[in-house]
Amino acid sequence: MILIVSTCRYSLSEEEFVRPIVEIVQDCGFDYEVRRYSERIEPSEYSKIIICGTALRDFDYLIYIHNFTQLIDYDGTVLGICAGYQILAKLFSNELEEVKKIGVYDVKVVKDNPLIDKDTRSYFLHKFSLKKTNELLEPLAMQNDEICVFKVKSKEFYGVSFHPEVLNKEIIVNFLRL
Amino acid sequence: MNVCVLYSGGKDSNxxxxxxHEEFEVSCLVTLSPKSEESSIFHYPNTELVKLQAESLGIPLIMETCSDDEESSLKALYNALRKAKELYSVEGVVTGAIRSTYQATRFQRICDDLELWCFNPLWLRDEISILNEALERGFEIIFVRVAGLDRSMLGKRLNEEIVQKFAKMRSYLNPAGEGGEYETLVLNMPLFKKRIKILEFEIIGGEFDATLIVKRAELV
Structure with missing residues (x-):
């Protein structure tokens, strides 16, 4: 069972940021549940967790970041997309920087990984991201000086600052097949 | 939250x-009226009919005219949204964008510049499912422009048969017409208080690139 977490304050945003992820999970034939960021999740009930993105002006999920702290002890796999990337970065004690990026930009793979195997172009929609990480994370792909894909070293947790559901569905499919 | 809707009068924006409307207070509609059909961002045919649609909806309309080039279109959009913010205390913008990152990027940037939320509820939706949902929700939709489809489509009402035909053509046709293959006009939908009746029209253009111009219409 896959858990899909919405970080959207408004349900109209879920049409934009959650439904496309749900459809990819459905197309891959997996069972799933959708929960909201304001609910405390129990990760052990799920084999994989995807934390979706939200609107550019939406930061409500950061008020509820305590609902995600149990992820630190989770042994499954996690994909954090945009807002999910920010949540994972913060859970593992990284400071986000103001990096506003709206549109399609080049992405360069800097370390072999199971999600993204070659340089690509991706759709970005965020105001905060990482330019450097602490020792708990390792960069997997860069957009200029922004770390746009990272892995939590001790876990199968991945953060993606762009929206792979738009131009890079294969990243989500590769994650589901891990 | 008060929102405005980028409104072309076609199926997607409706x-x-x-x-x-199901989640927010729609305080106004925003329509850009390009001077010609070359605009890459906004619909062209029958933008005047949007005034009748707004009347039927009972929602105020902000309409801005813009030139063909991108810079003029974006400046007009910025000005229209700024008016929406000032006149109707709008905090968010809702668009019918489906798959164009070009369009979405520009809408998102302008909304960000104006400190407005941006909502794209049809984003990445399967195009056939959009057509089906519009029909299931009782939309009355006609074709008002074709580019690559036969001109005999003009004035025809979208129905299940046409949706099935588009589904079979999807390897070379965007079923939602997002590539400019066709444009639509909504004559009726659940929020309209009256439907639009076309009284007089003219079809201009060639066999596979033609526009239906509505000359007279009324609410009935």
């Missing part, structure tokens, strides 16, 4: 409006 479906986006209906979804916005």
């Amino acid at each position: 479906l986006a409006l209906l979804k916005a």
Whole structure:
């Protein structure tokens, strides 16, 4: 069972940021549940967790970041997309920087990984991201000086600052097949 | 939250409006009226009919005219949204964008510049499912422009048969017409208080690139 977490304050945003992820999970034939960021999740009930993105002006999920702290002890796999990337970065004690990026930009793979195997172009929609990480994370792909894909070293947790559901569905499919 | 809807009068912006109405207060509609059909961002045919649609909806309309080039279109959009913010205390913008990152990027940037939320409820939706949902929700939709489709489509009402035909053509046709293959006009939908009746029209253009110009219409 896959858990899909919405970080959207408004349900109209879920049409934009959650439904496309749900459809990819459905197309891959997996069972799933959708929960909201304001609910405390129990990760052990799920084999994989995807934390979706939200609107550019939406930061409500950061008020509820305590609902995600149990992820630190989770042994499954996690994909954090945009807002999910920010949540994972913060859970593992990284400071986000103001990096506003709206549109399609080049992405360069800097370390072999199971999600993204070659340089690509991706759709970005965020105001905060990482330019450097602490020792708990390792960069997997860069957009200029922004770390746009990272892995939590001790876990199968991945953060993606762009929206792979738009131009890079294969990243989500590769994650589901891990 | 008070929102405005980027409104072309076609199926996508009307479906986006209906979804916005289910969660927010739609305070106004925003329409750009390009001087010619070359605009890459906004619909061209029959933008004047949007005034009748707004009347039927009972929602105020902000309409801005713009030139063909991108810079003029974006400046007009910025000005229209700024008016929406000032006149109607709008905090968010709802669009019918489906798959164009070009379009979405520009809408998102302008909304960010104006400190407005941006909602795209049809984003990445399967195009056939959009057509089906519009029909299931009782939309009355006609074709008002074709580019690559036969001109005999003009004035025809979208129905299940046409949706099935588009589904079979999807390897070379965007079923939602997002590539400019066709444009639509909504004559009726659940939020309209009266439907639009076309009294007089003219078809201009060639066999596979033609526009239906509505000359007279009324609410009935």
